[in-house]
Amino acid sequence: MPPAAAIETSGLEKTYSGDVRAVVDLDLRVERGEVFGYLGPNGAGKSTTIRMLLGLIHPTAGSARVLGLDPQSHDPAVRKHVGYLPGDLRLSDRLTAREELESLGRLRGSVDEAFRDELCERFGVVLDRPIRHLSKGNRQKVGLVQAFMHRPELVVLDEPTGGLDPLLQKEVRELMRETAADGRTVFLSSHSLDEVQDTADRVGIIRSGRLIDVDAVASLRSRSLRHVIVRFGGPVDAAALAAIEGIRIVSSADSTVRLSAPETAMDALVKLMARHHVVDLVSEPADLEEIFLELYREADPAA
């Protein structure tokens, strides 16, 4: 019999105080050995889903299986092979990172100390100062180590790269890919597609408690939008730019053009812009909400 999926939910629901539906009818499947990005705007239900998967809160309806086991079970064995980094990480402030990691290691029973130390060095964990004196980023590093140090079958990360500088974010992404390459699974939540698209194999998008799309990252790339602001050397007719497939002109005044462009339109856009004298060019990712609106404008009756 093949090993169970890393995560499998069926009709999972969480409703608060009668009418706040945090998670609605969630059918999710995460395979072993993949990095799965759980994407959604703030308040979409990502953390609530994660808490149910870890048995921290009870679902109102439906069921979930993590590594084939029921997370609501009282049996501690269910959590043996899972690593977790909470979105709101709290550690024992009075201890040093070294002491805290040792304490948490004891809680696990046994931990490969060499691997733990290797992780500490890789992330540059400040080991010997009390945690309450550490910056948010340094605390996050401790959180990351405790989530990975026991080489769990499934690592659940709730917005893991918050507070980290880009170099460190890169280290974390690499660690996630290594974990997947090792046949183990990473489930991470994020509100940024950009953050996730370099690491994840598949992405599930949740909005207002509902899973509205699950897709391979490659196909999502084609949909991810950029806001582009170009300042030309002189007045330019924006019509030529608008003609490119997928491009939507937001505004065009004198020599400055604002537009939104999907990744697929980038090459054509740049080549067209290059024909003129370009003074300045700014390109930034559109936020997820806008992408959703763009994606589901026709499909979503509520839009």
Next chain:
Amino acid sequence: MALLAAIFPSIEGSPEFDELIDRYPEALKNLFGIAEGASITSGAGFLDVELFSLMLPLLILVQAVGRGARTFAGEEDAGRLELVLAYPVRRRDAVLAKGGAAAANVIVLCVVAGLVILAFDPLVGLELDYGKLARLNLAGGAIRNIALNAAFLAADRDEPVRMAHLLQSARGEYLKLEKPLAEAEVGGWV
């Protein structure tokens, strides 16, 4: 504890303070554990009243309640509990571990309090039977003299202040006051 020990010299032997205490309403006196005739200005009396009757239980209570409340309600601990509950531990064990830590803290406090009292013992002579000492019917100044002389006597012999020193010192003081020292007052001291 050190604070109380520091306050004591200012209260020591003050007859005005004794009068103040006398005026306290009965209920309050009972609360403070001020026994009939006991004086707040004698060493043992002071410690009995302040430390044992009010401050120490209060201190322990505050510690226990504070620690207990912080076990779950405190930000730091509640947040970290979420992390711990995702570990392969039984919910009950995670909770007990925190409760155990809280209890341990309270026990440590009691032990420390006990040790400090023992440390101060040579200073204020707590092996003394304050109940018996309280039977002395004296003004604050006289009490101070007795205490002081007893301390000198003890120091002379390189010993902590004991009932024997106090007895000898009391006898001396009563002689000065030209008062007889009744058996009822010092019976059973030594």
